[in-house]
Amino acid sequence: MPAYNKADLERRMHGAVESLKGDLQGLRTGRASTSLLDPVTVEVYGAQMPLNQVATVSVPEPRLISVQVWDKSNVTPVDKAIRSAGLGLNPIVDGQTLRLPIPDLTEERRKELAKLAGQYAEKARIAARNVRRDGNDALKADEKKGEISEDERKRAETEVQKLTDSTIAEIDAAAAAKEKEILGK
Incomplete structure (x- = not known):
């Protein structure tokens, strides 16, 4: 049984994005929610x-x-x-x-919230990179056990990297949208 499971990696990366969206939703932007x-x-x-x-x-x-x-x-x-x-x-x-x-947000508070949104996004990026590392480790383990060839491992690592890149792009987009909403631009 191979240790590498693409569906599990996708689920975990999606989880990092969903967690970020939940965190960002909790940030007050001056509108009631x-x-x-x-x-x-x-x-x-x-x-x-x-x-x-x-x-x-x-x-x-x-x-x-x-x-x-x-x-x-x-x-x-x-x-x-x-x-x-x-x-x-x-x-x-x-x-x-x-x-x-819901009181109006002061400029100082808006900046604090934007900074907090950035911290949440970084936490989500780290989670996505940890999932990538786990996936790559699993691929190396599978190759070591002789379950996949070096070419298959490299191909799968490229897939994992593409998944990581798209997840991080999604995280960046969510964080940028929230920052724009907070700063009222």
Whole structure:
């Protein structure tokens, strides 16, 4: 059984891109988005739970997020979790509903977010390169075991490099689009 598995490499590289897109979605750009609250976990019923398991999150207006808490006793923990999530949001409690006005981004904050987007992209590039290294190592192992010839290994390494290049191009495009969105250009 050869150690090299092209489908697995493609799946892992695609995973790096999807992970990056998820990270970038969480960066606030001045517009309200329900994904902004995805990383928030709330301590309720003696456990940490994702916000979307204790409340309904919606965007009724472009600069407002509404959080409808299902259980009245969870309003205070949800409020506390959102405030301590480091998102710069200050919920306004209105019964079982929390309204989160999205403040305008300062130029300094925009630059910080653009820098963070770049860091996320670099993390994704490193993940793609690690997948490439694993694929090349598997090919060398297969060649050593005599399962493939040197020519087959070189051909497959070229495929792996092409896959890596296209993945990194996708990562760069996603990061550039997010930076442009953040900086408002």
